[in-house]
Amino acid sequence: MDAIVGYSYTAKTDYEERYKDENYYWGIAPNRLCCEIMKLRPPIKPYRVLDMGCGEGKDAVFLARNGYQVTAFDVAESGLKKARELAYVNGVEVDFIRADINEFKPVEMYDIVFCSGVCHYIRKDIRATLFKELKEHTTEGGIHAMNVFVQKPFIEIPPDSEEIERQTEPWYSGELLYYYNDWLFHKNEETIFNCNSGGIPHRHCMDIMIAEKGEADAET
Numbered sequence: 001m002d003a004i005v006g007y008s009y010t011a012k013t014d015y016e017e018r019y020k021d022e023n024y025y026w027g028i029a030p031n032r033l034c035c036e037i038m039k040l041r042p043p044i045k046p047y048r049v050l051d052m053g054c055g056e057g058k059d060a061v062f063l064a065r066n067g068y069q070v071t072a073f074d075v076a077e078s079g080l081k082k083a084r085e086l087a088y089v090n091g092v093e094v095d096f097i098r099a100d101i102n103e104f105k106p107v108e109m110y111d112i113v114f115c116s117g118v119c120h121y122i123r124k125d126i127r128a129t130l131f132k133e134l135k136e137h138t139t140e141g142g143i144h145a146m147n148v149f150v151q152k153p154f155i156e157i158p159p160d161s162e163e164i165e166r167q168t169e170p171w172y173s174g175e176l177l178y179y180y181n182d183w184l185f186h187k188n189e190e191t192i193f194n195c196n197s198g199g200i201p202h203r204h205c206m207d208i209m210i211a212e213k214g215e216a217d218a219e220t
């Protein structure tokens, strides 16, 4: 069945090993974008959420605890195992799936698509198609909340970056927004922040976006 909907597990990620540690590599506090999702689409009904590249599940579980109906995927089985444990101890159901974002074909409709720290794995040649399909599989008024690392000449490549990241064509400022030029933006910012992942301090530049499907004047 997985193969029919285009899932395959060919991608390799260093996170497969990193997530084998008993501690949660990214902690269990939700990403700030999840709180912004809750403000924009408070869970007055079980909105369907897709979390792409969910890692160890902190955001998927947070949203499920708050009443959203969450499907989440990642290519790292070790992350999914911990994500399922996190859902279990929090007493919530999340549909965790193993999938490669470069093979993923949305089949269901979603109200909210969330993706944090993962877009940089998406191959350049499939970006336009993937975002088009994700947008088509979003309900009217649905939102996408995403971020992407962007390349800047004054920021060095992170010391813990993976071989696969270095092989994938980088993203540039505004590229993510470009895929959403026909949606309404609730958030559109670029930020530089310090990071200590891998134990070596470094910096990232990130574009952060929340966009809504529908006419730009539907909200006004």
Ligand SMILES: C[S@@+](CC[C@H](N)C(=O)[O-])C[C@H]1O[C@@H](n2cnc3c(N)ncnc32)[C@H](O)[C@@H]1O
Pocket: 011, 012, 013, 015, 016, 026, 031, 052, 053, 054, 055, 056, 058, 073, 074, 075, 076, 079, 099, 100, 101, 102, 115, 116, 117, 118, 121
């Ligand atoms: C920076 S982590 C972000 C994890 C999670 N979104 C979070 O914020 O905690 C990047 C994640 O992308 C996943 N990943 C890497 N390549 C992938 C691929 N081709 N398809 C799906 N997930 C992938 C890794 O396993 C890892 O969990």
